[in-house]
Every structure is written in structure tokens, then in C-alpha cells.
Amino acid sequence: MNKGMIYAAAAYxxxxxxxxxxxxxxxxxxxxxxxxxxxxxxxxxxxxxxxRHNWDWLSGTLHRPRVLATFALSGVVLGINWFIYIWAVxxxxxxxxSLGYFINPLVNVxxxxxxxxxxxxxxxxxxxxxxxxxxxxxxxSYGAFPWIALTLAFTFGIYGxxxxxxxxxxxxxxxxxxxxxxxxxxGFLLLQQMRxxxxxxxxxxxxxxxxxxxxLVTSVPLLLFAAGARRITLTSLGLLQYIAPTLxxxxxxxxxxEPFGISRLIGFGLIWLALIFYTVESLRYRxxxxxxxxxxx
Numbered sequence: 001m002n003k004g005m006i007y008a009a010a011a012y013x014x015x016x017x018x019x020x021x022x023x024x025x026x027x028x029x030x031x032x033x034x035x036x037x038x039x040x041x042x043x044x045x046x047x048x049x050x051x052r053h054n055w056d057w058l059s060g061t062l063h064r065p066r067v068l069a070t071f072a073l074s075g076v077v078l079g080i081n082w083f084i085y086i087w088a089v090x091x092x093x094x095x096x097x098s099l100g101y102f103i104n105p106l107v108n109v110x111x112x113x114x115x116x117x118x119x120x121x122x123x124x125x126x127x128x129x130x131x132x133x134x135x136x137x138x139x140x141s142y143g144a145f146p147w148i149a150l151t152l153a154f155t156f157g158i159y160g161x162x163x164x165x166x167x168x169x170x171x172x173x174x175x176x177x178x179x180x181x182x183x184x185x186x187g188f189l190l191l192q193q194m195r196x197x198x199x200x201x202x203x204x205x206x207x208x209x210x211x212x213x214x215x216l217v218t219s220v221p222l223l224l225f226a227a228g229a230r231r232i233t234l235t236s237l238g239l240l241q242y243i244a245p246t247l248x249x250x251x252x253x254x255x256x257x258e259p260f261g262i263s264r265l266i267g268f269g270l271i272w273l274a275l276i277f278y279t280v281e282s283l284r285y286r287x288x289x290x291x292x293x294x295x296x297x
Contacts, residue, residue: 031083061168
């Protein structure tokens with residue numbers, strides 16, 4: 001296995017294990033976990049950029065309003081995604097969060113069609129239809145719209161779309177995104193401390209370290225992912241992306257005993273079937289395209 005596969009797989013494993021990290025902080029309100037995650041992520045990524053002597057990009061970027069606006073928007077979307085995920089994990093909805101990240105690849109396909117004018121092959125339309133039937137089945141069988149899963153899928157899809165069109169790498173981009181959110185986050189934390197309800201420094205040392213470590217568990221997988229993505233094909237990256245939601249799903253069902261009855265099995269099964277169909281068809285299409293390219297070169 002080459003280094004790229006190791007880096008990317010490690011990133012997805014870390015993302016898949018995140019529910020265990022947030023569960024260790026379940027005595028801290030989700031909004032305070034989010035604010036600490038933003039603050040300490042900015043601190044940690046700043047240290048990385050300093051260690052790399054990589055600040056030359058900032059002066060030029062500050063004079064590009066469109067780039068700044070893109071990262072301001074992606075920062076807000078990322079903050080929404082982080083909050084919903086943290087809240088859902090600690091509220092006992094880990095399985096539904098995994099559903100969101102299983103759906104996400106198909107949301108990306110839909111966004112490509114809607115915003116990048118990419119043509120969808122019939123097999124891709126079929127996969128989207130199967131996934132939609134799974135979502136509808138879960139909605140009607142439970143009598144509740146799976147808003148957690150769909151919010152996570154679409155916010156992460158929007159975030160991916162914005163970052164796809166942005167010119168900065170992962171560390172630089174994360175710096176701008178967390179910088180946009182830093183003042184509201186630190187202001188909120190200071191207000192909570194003044195009210196006497198702030199978690200940092202008020203519970204125990206383990207909680208303090210976990211809140212600080214939120215910056216590490218946010219930044220490290222992003223950097224690993226960026227390093228891996230540069231070294232392996234999009235096909236390999238596409239296959240590895242299912243590691244994270246699979247681990248989340250297993251953690252929810254096997255460790256925290258979240259309910260997973262026959263109705264959920266059918267709904268998830270339809271979405272898994274859509275992903276299998278989509279992945280197999282994509283692999284075949286890519287092979288045919290590579291063969292055609294080789295034949296004409």
C-alpha cells in the first residue's frame with residue numbers, strides 16, 4: 001500500500017471514530033464543544049502554518065474579496081455541519097449521522113449536475129432514485145423526516161462544492177474558515193464563562209484537554225486527507241470514503257446500542273444498494289474511459 005492510501009485511509013478512520021471523541025464530552029453542551037473546536041482548530045492550524053513558514057499566501061488572499069467571501073461562506077456551512085454532527089452524536093443519533101455521510105457522495109453527484117452542468121449517466125440517475133426511495137421509506141416508516149442525515153449530507157456537499165472551486169489548500173482554507181468563526185466563538189465562550197456556565201476550566205482536567213484536543217482531531221485528518229488525495233486516484237479516494245460512515249454506523253449500533261430495526265434496515269439497505277450500484281458503475285465507466293484513452297494515444 002502506498003503512502004497516499006495510508007494517509008487517506010487514516011483520515012477516514014479518524015473521521016469515523018469521531019463519535020467516540022464527542023461522546024467523551026457529552027457533559028459539555030454542543031454549542032460550547034463547537035466553539036472550542038473552532039478556537040482550538042484555528043490555534044492548531046496557525047501553529048502548522050508557522051512551522052511550515054507558510055504565511056506568504058495570506059497577504060495576497062486578503063486583497064481578493066471573492067476568495068474571502070467563498071471561505072466565509074464555507075466556514076459558516078462547515079460550522080453548521082459541525083454543530084449538527086456534535087449535537088446528534090451526543091443526543092443518541094450516531095446511526096442517523098452515518099446515514100448522512102453515506103448519502104453525501106450521491107449529493108455530490110446531484111450538485112455536479114445542478115451547478116457544474118455535469119451530465120449524469122442513466123446509471124447515476126438510477127442510483128439517485130434508489131437512494132431517494134430509501135429516504136422516503138425512512139420518512140414514512142418512522143413518521144419523521146430524516147433531517148439530521150440530510151442536513152449533514154447537504155451541508156457537507158455544499159462545503160465540498162465551495163472548496164472545489166476555491167484556490168487554497170486544506171490548511172490555508174481551514175485557517176480562513178476558522179478565522180471567520182473565531183470572534184463569535186471566542187465571544188460566546190467568554191460570555192459563558194462570565195455567566196458561570198462555561199465548561200472549560202470548570203469540570204476537570206480531562207475535559208479541558210479534550211476540548212483543546214478538538215483542534216487536533218479536526219486539523220490532523222484534514223491534513224492527512226490532503227496529503228493522501230495528492231498521491232492516489234479519485235477512484236481510490238471514492239472507495240475509501242465509505243470507511244468513515246461505516247465506522248460511525250458500527251459505533252452507533254454495536255457500542256451505543258442505538259435502535260436498528262427492520263424499518264431502518266430496509267431504508268439503509270436501499271441507500272447502500274444505491275451506493276454499491278453507483279460505485280460499481282463508476283469504476284466500470286472509469287476503466288472504459290482509461291482503455292479508450294490508451295487506445296487512441
